[in-house]
């Protein structure tokens with residue numbers, strides 16, 4: 129039973145024998161074993177061996193308010209006592225879900241006036257795909273069934289979302305993308321041939337127009353993108369890119385979906401990345417920072433246009449058949465409300481905006497390192513791209529398994545970051561990070577890189 133003490137060794141054996149880990153090689157995990165985390169406070173995590181490490185990745189880009197926020201625990205316990213569950217089916221509702229929906233509408237870009245709650249990002253994306261399909265049928269344009277997304281994009285692991293994702297290991301042996309899912313090149317400045325930002329933006333717009341023309345405009349449903357690509361290696365498009373892509377979708381008459389699962393909730397500076405460019409998408413997906421990892425929850429924000437299209441096209445006698453048992457879960461919603469309070473009234477958003485100057489300086493200072501080809505970031509989201517040769521930007525040979533070594537060395541030096549397969553270090557510290565902790569993060573990363581020389 130969980131109440132009985134258990135040895136670290138038994139835990140490791142039970143993990144190896146029974147627990148399937150996400151995005152992990154089963155065989156590699158059996159031989160390596162798990163790193164089992166025990167507790168967290170602020171920016172720090174402690175594992176079962178007593179190692180205390182600085183988490184520069186906010187769990188999985190989600191614990192934006194840091195660990196151990198007591199007021200969130202209290203909000204959860206209070207709600208669990210009063211009403212642990214209420215379905216949204218059969219016209220039922222609960223106060224936290226309704227209040228969170230209203231709050232999100234007031235904070236997200238104008239026009240996104242309706243919310244469907246999910247359990248995370250993957251089902252928010254999947255819900256977007258389902259509602260978009262429903263929308264085009266409802267408004268009498270049933271030929272619009274082709275979806276376009278970006279290379280290097282990540283839109284989750286659902287059966288349909290994983291095909292919009294464009295990362296090879298999410299496709300290998302899974303038989304996606306599906307035939308109606310298409311990708312255009314990513315606005316990856318460091319590895320593009322564009323002379324400047326304006327050309328990179330023009331190239332992206334050109335790729336989208338060409339793809340839509342190839343598919344036939346009358347067949348295209350929507351374009352999905354992350355305002356800054358996260359799992360694809362933190363690809364930061366130039367300022368103006370998001371607006372240009374939004375405007376292009378408007379001109380083409382296709383829906384524009386912003387996947388702000390990572391970029392939402394202060395990660396890039398403003399509350400939402402769309403805000404920085406005055407962009408209002410037709411749909412927006414949210415998760416992660418919404419509950420800051422304290423409970424699972426995602427949200428699909430829907431514009432009036434899509435909502436009314438679906439509403440008016442459906443018979444009032446027939447239910448629109450999309451739902452989740454835990455949509456609008458009251459405990460997650462109560463947590464979401466408290467997390468939003470901490471961002472806005474608890475000073476965490478403002479702290480993130482202020483410490484991001486140190487984050488930027490820390491990133492830029494690493495560009496002189498012999499292994500570093502590129503550093504990039506916005507707000508509290510960043511990347512350090514390692515190369516075998518700075519001049520040619522050549523990548524390290526995959527056989528070196530540098531990413532695994534990097535991650536292990538970082539952990540040994542007391543810092544957790546993401547080490548992507550193509551040797552890009554991803555960073556997303558919690559927005560509650562102090563200046564001192566930020567300095568510590570970069571000192572430990574430099575030590576880790578020096579150790580690889």
Ligand code: PLP
Nearest residue numbers: 248249250282283284387389390
């Ligand atoms: N969309 C984006 C942009 C993401 O980064 C992620 C997860 O990292 C997802 C969707 C999927 O979210 P989840 O893992 O909560 O299902």
